Amino acid sequence: SQQGEEDPQALSIQEGENATMNCSYKTSINNLQWYRQNSGRGLVHLILIRSNEREKHSGRLRVTLDTSKKSSSLLITASRAADTASYFCASSPGGYQKVTFGIGTKLQVIP
Amino acid sequence: GAVVSQHPSWVICKSGTSVKIECRSLDFQATTMFWYRQFPKQSLMLMATSNEGSKATYEQGVEKDKFLINHASLTLSTLTVTSAHPEDSSFYICSARSQGFVDIQYFGAGTRLSVL
Numbered sequence: 001s002q003q004g005e006e007d008p009q010a011l012s013i014q015e016g017e018n019a020t021m022n023c024s025y026k027t028s029i030n031n032l033q034w035y036r037q038n039s040g041r042g043l044v045h046l047i048l049i050r051s052n053e054r055e056k057h058s059g060r061l062r063v064t065l066d067t068s069k070k071s072s073s074l075l076i077t078a079s080r081a082a083d084t085a086s087y088f089c090a091s092s093p094g095g096y097q098k099v100t101f102g103i104g105t106k107l108q109v110i111p
Numbered sequence: 112g113a114v115v116s117q118h119p120s121w122v123i124c125k126s127g128t129s130v131k132i133e134c135r136s137l138d139f140q141a142t143t144m145f146w147y148r149q150f151p152k153q154s155l156m157l158m159a160t161s162n163e164g165s166k167a168t169y170e171q172g173v174e175k176d177k178f179l180i181n182h183a184s185l186t187l188s189t190l191t192v193t194s195a196h197p198e199d200s201s202f203y204i205c206s207a208r209s210q211g212f213v214d215i216q217y218f219g220a221g222t223r224l225s226v227l
Contacts, residue, residue: 031214042117042204042218043155089153092214098145099216103154 006089006105017110019076021089021105024069030094032065034074037086046074046087075081081111114138115207117219125196125227132190132222134205140185141167141207145216146178149202161188 007022025032049056049065049072050079056063062075076083086106092099101108114137121191122128134144142161149216159180161167169179177199188207191208192199203225 023120033215035218040221040223041218042115042220043206045215045217048214090216094214096156098160101155106152 006087006102008105010106010108012104012110013079015079015081017079017094017107019079019083019088021107023072023074023091023102023103025072025091025100026070027091028093029067029091030090031033031070032063033059034063034072034089035088035090035093035101037088043088071084072096076107077097079107079109081109082091083107084109113139113209113215114155114215115205115217115219117166117205117222119222120220121223121225123225123227130132130192130195130224132203132205132218134188134190134207134211136207136209136217137209139209139211139217141188142185143208143209144182144188145206145208146180146188146190147204147206149204149221151202153209155204156192181184189218195224197226201224 005024033048034046037043047058049063060077065072074086086104088104089102090099116135118133121183128182149155158173159167161180163182163185169175182188201223204221204224206212206218
């Protein structure tokens with residue numbers, strides 16, 4: 001079963017707006033990652049946040065992690081049409097253990 | 112860097128035939144490769160974990176004899192769908208983890224398999 005659950009499952013916004021996606025997980029983690037998948041393609045790694053970090057930035061991306069609530073959020077600022085994709089969180093106990101993907105949020109950015 | 116090539120990107124085959132999908136890490140050595148299956152509008156389902164030189168570890172419910180995995184080198188893993196049937200039609204994605212940074216997986220572009 002999937003450990004992570006993204007919320008919302010689908011999101012449609014206008015270009016220039018911010019998009020926020022949330023992810024919850026169930027067990028202890030070493031790190032949490034966010035990936036993007038364009039339709040019919042593989043996944044692209046966006047950002048990794050470790051369990052001892054609370055916030056991380058990368059360009060227009062901002063990720064937060066709240067280990068007490070077992071949740072994370074991905075914020076995409078000033079969205080662009082090219083950001084249209086599905087976004088998955090992936091939680092990991094760390095090391096060589098397997099990563100568990102959430103169900104994903106499908107983001108549509110309308111030009 | 113960290114490019115994973117997956118081939119073919121799309122394959123159509125007749126029921127009963129076998130299909131081989133290749134996953135190559137082009138610019139790094141992958142001690143571990145993963146094979147996922149993804150149904151439309153769903154998340155990735157891990158099928159198996161493949162370590163170079165050893166037998167793959169399959170997830171519960173995945174038939175070993177149906178989905179043959181070979182990880183012959185640090186840059187190549189193959190998934191063979193044997194005696195394919197229409198219910199095997201799906202999107203298959205591989206990923207690779209490098210020796211240097213085990214936390215991140217690098218994904219291939221995926222293979223869409225359609226079994227007629």
